[in-house]
Amino acid sequence: MPTTIQIADVQRLIAAGAQLVEVLPSNLYHDKHxxxxxxxxxxxLDAKSAGHxxxxxxxxxxxxxxx
Amino acid sequence: MSARAAxxxxxxxxxxxxRYQPGKMDWMAHDLPIDGTxxxxxxxxxxxxxxxxxxxxxxRMGDIASRVKAEGWDACAVVNAEHVVLGLLRGAExxxxxxxxxxxxxxxxxxxxxPYASLQTAAGYMDQHGLNGVLITDSDGRLIGMxxxxxxxxxxxxxxxxxxxxxxxx
Numbered sequence: 264m265p266t267t268i269q270i271a272d273v274q275r276l277i278a279a280g281a282q283l284v285e286v287l288p289s290n291l292y293h294d295k296h297x298x299x300x301x302x303x304x305x306x307x308l309d310a311k312s313a314g315h316x317x318x319x320x321x322x323x324x325x326x327x328x329x330x
Numbered sequence: 331m332s333a334r335a336a337x338x339x340x341x342x343x344x345x346x347x348x349r350y351q352p353g354k355m356d357w358m359a360h361d362l363p364i365d366g367t368x369x370x371x372x373x374x375x376x377x378x379x380x381x382x383x384x385x386x387x388x389x390r391m392g393d394i395a396s397r398v399k400a401e402g403w404d405a406c407a408v409v410n411a412e413h414v415v416l417g418l419l420r421g422a423e424x425x426x427x428x429x430x431x432x433x434x435x436x437x438x439x440x441x442x443x444x445p446y447a448s449l450q451t452a453a454g455y456m457d458q459h460g461l462n463g464v465l466i467t468d469s470d471g472r473l474i475g476m477x478x479x480x481x482x483x484x485x486x487x488x489x490x491x492x493x494x495x496x497x498x499x500x
Contacts, residue, residue: 264340265333265336265337265339265340265347265348265349266347266348266349267348267349267351268348268349268350268351269350269351269352270350270352270356270357270360272348273348273350273357276348281348283350284335284339285354286331286332286335287331287354292366293366293367294366294367294368295354295358295364295365295366295367295368295369296354296364296365296366297354297357297362297364297365298363298364298365300365303335305331305334305335305338308335308338308339309342310342313339313342313344316339316344318343318344318345320346321346321347321348322336322339322344322346322347322348323347323348323349323350324332324333324335324336324339324347324348324349324350325332325349325350325351325353325354325357326331326332326335326353326354327331327353327354327355328352328353328354328355328356
């Protein structure tokens with residue numbers, strides 16, 4: 264089960280090498296995103312697109328807000 | 331959306347998946363850096379002044395008023411030990427009985443905006459309500475500063491309708 268985290272955990276995990284993934288549509292990513300985040304829109308998230316992520320590092324997903 | 335993505339990644343075999351549920355708005359509400367084509371568009375947090383005087387709820391108005399005036403301000407945020415905004419003192423409140431404490435005369439629960447709120451939105455609100463400044467707080471209600479109307483370049487009466495999505499509630 265994915266673990267829900269807050270901002271302090273996000274910062275700690277990023278510092279430890281976690282991969283940050285924005286799952287919003289790519290136009291919203293291009294407008295504004297958290298530094299270092301990768302764009303992987305939910306509707307395009309499959310085995311092929313996820314293949315760009317490293318499996319040996321944690322992954323953090325985020326979108327706009329509490330959605 | 332981030333939950334479904336996280337679950338899908340687990341289904342695809344990723345075993346350390348986290349979900350930052352509060353998301354991008356929370357990140358921006360903490361006044362942290364952002365990238366992207368709109369990253370350099372000034373927002374309320376960028377122009378907020380961080381030298382707004384603060385006081386505690388039990389501070390005496392006589393002490394507060396003289397300090398605020400000496401610092402060249404006409405407003406003072408009432409905050410607790412965690413720097414969470416409890417209230418606001420401005421014109422009328424700052425002229426209150428000098429022996430009163432701040433908690434008794436402050437405007438409780440003043441309107442606040444998050445730092446990512448557009449300048450148009452915050453300035454529009456100030457114009458509509460005849461205010462010369464609004465408080466900017468993070469998503470936990472902690473004070474970041476005050477956005478002054480004079481620091482926003484949009485001329486009065488030339489602003490789009492006020493949005494409410496970036497208004498604070500913390």
